[in-house]
Amino acid sequence: MGAVIKVENITYRYPLTEKPAIKNLSFEIEEGGFYGIIGPNGSGKTTLCALLRGFAPSFYKGDLEGQVLVDEKPTTAYLEGELSLRIGYVFQNPFNQISGVKDTVFEEIAYGLENFGVPVDEIEDRVVRAMKLTDIESLAMKKPFEISGGQQQRMALASTLVLEPGILIIDEPTSQLDPEGTESVFKVIETLKQTKKTVILVEHKIDLIAEYAEKIIVLKNGEAIRIGDKQDILSDIALEAEGIQLPQYAALGSRLRERGVDLEYIPITEKQALDVIGKAISKEAKTNVVH
């Protein structure tokens, strides 16, 4: 599978700012991959998303060195709106995403499809499916502003999922969600992979990134301090010193090692933790039998 997005040595500054928000960044996004972008507040995650989608520099202006290619063509060479069919985008602040022109949750989710001229019965099917995926079917007839914070965030995600774009850029879709809802968003994203959709996800919930994502990009001060497979990156205790939280299981693993527990490797997922800690415990049980 080839690269759908190529980032070629980009440095980006917002208008009237000196310090670049993104510095010397290069990487490729493979089709069908699930990429997690992590990093502290203000490290440039949202800016990077805006660059991948082409909002920067076209909408935000500012100064871009290097280029971002989507399907081999620079984002700056696309016409306004052309990329919106190819790349679905969920903005970070769910509260700012409501169109304000629709009276019900159902119509709000249908809004994009209407704009793209999709036939009416198909719209209905797809909206119902998107509401099911995000578990908000019961809210179909409510007013978009008269629902809870988490319900608004689910609606925002549904409004993008319904478009079924090939590439999805999702900026912190679970910040207002309950634990169950958070997990189900990750599960939905995982099922998107089966249809070869490419997902780029910004998240602070590192434990879920560890569980579900494949590749990780760690940003700090606009620079990528790590790019690669999640297993290597998220089990690296040195990240903590960079102000980046490790998954709970990795933190647990490294503390156990400090305590003298003999762990084969540092786990990052629940399954790995059960495996590796389970083995350490049963080893002890066996030596006890021998004594």
Place this chain on the structure above:
Amino acid sequence: MSYIELKNVSFEYPGGFLAVDDISMSIEKGENVAIVGQNGAGKTTTVKLLNALHYPTKGDVLIGDMNTRKFTTAQVSRRVGYVFQNPDDQIFHSTIIDEVAFGPKMMRLPDDRQKQLVNKALSMTGMKRYRHENPYNLPLSVRKFVTIASIIAMDCDVMVFDEPTAGQDYVGNKRLAKIIRTLSEQGKTLITISHDMVFVADHFPRIIVMSNKKIIADGTPQDVFWNLPILEEAMLKQPYVSRICHELGVGDRIIRMDEAVDAIAFACGIKEDMA
């Protein structure tokens, strides 16, 4: 009687949607309580009843000697400060310092007292260095601290934080934890809504669980996070370390990382903390 009392309170939104159904709770002065529960459970609606942003459609809300029904929102919110779930519902000044100074100014406190409160709130939240910025030039995660500073500056007896952990990084969560600890030590009554189970387990002695318009549990982190049927009903999860200890059958109702490390090390035959 407790300092905060909800007595058989229900709330219906105009249009008839019942969001809170006959709940009762008591919170003592100086308590530090978390409220958790699934999206749409009624958490935000409930805390808005505390500072009279909503008035109960049934039952009574008592804050000390005040029944909220007999007071205006402005009066009640001097005693109960509420930090909105969406900071943009709260912020309306173009610099952070003006935003934070607004509360003390409205309370007509002496000038030097106003200054002192504003300064304290800005430093406690780490917002001092941004004070001349427009709040909208800052990311949402930072704007949340602006709204927290505004409430701290009013020095209310009761402070309510609605989803302060949303979108916060490692450092932001640590800062929040410290703010909550400091205010609690000063004797403030604190109520925090959060979906972050690890944060809640680590920092609150009492947790109230809401589900489907009702309160379904109220107790210590151990009581709540080891009551599996309740967690399932409320769509919550155990903290990660509790899950793994549960699966491995290690320790007694583990809630926190340090307890998990002790219990697993013990199960591996390491008896003493060597560190």
